[in-house]
Amino acid sequence: MISLLWFTAWRIVRFLPESSAYKLFEIGARFVYRKNSRGVQRLRRNLHQVNPRISELEIREAVSSYLRYWCDTFRMPNWDKTKIQSTVQIIGPDLLKETLDQKKPVIVALPHSGNWDHAGAYYCSVGAQVTTVAERLKPESVYQAFLKYREKLGIEVLPLEPRVIALLAKRLKENKMVALVADRDLTESGIEVTFFNRLAKMPAGPAALAQKTDATLLAAVVTFRKIGIAIEFEKIDCSGTLQEVTQRMASAFENGITKRPVDWHMLQKIWIDDDF
16 A cells, blocks of 8 residues: 555656645645654654754744655656756855865765755766665565666665675775765664764764775755755864764764754654653
8 A cells, every 4th residue: 555655646746737746745744744643743852952942833844844855756757957957056165076076986974854865866967976875665666666766866776784885885986976864873883973962873884984995075964945955065074983973974964954954854763862
């Protein structure tokens, strides 16, 4: 049933007029907010940690932002290069383009903010070769659909498994760009960091890869604009221990998320001591 609903939405939404599609998902966001599922409750708790004074109006906006991500996901396979490029704004210097122009290996670490697939598609459209890692979703048919979706955008997707670090190191040696969503640890080897004044675990992968391959490590936070997305980069100092580098990455995520917390789509547990 889940697969059927997923594929039906994927097929129908991409062919709706743009205004109708976004209107439909905004109606869906209101329904999801009112239902106040466990995911919405978790999102509210996470955003209250980011900003204790956040309002319910902003929580509702955060739910709308999350649904907008899915609307874009269903529609993006129909976007041409002009549409992808014209809907991206870079805030500050484009540190990623500068690194790619120098033909240096680069790792981009991102939180679950805005539409990171749109950002990846943008850099693919200007000539970058992008590799990422994806957690296996259930059911398998949905996971395979996501693989095909990202591959159509130009992004190579590797499954999250023990040998993935070696494969990513190989891609970096080939001067390819590695993009990793890295604000939540999905393994048992996460690094403890202070994140919005509480202990959380984040993956060691970005820091370990950067130190192993001498790649440049950038943190990138993606946020929504009225039309399209904005991307802001921060270069991470990779000297010191894995914990120190991962902490700098976490702090860079904080800097970006604080500017527009409603676009941080974190509906899962993030802090170690959270018992919800």
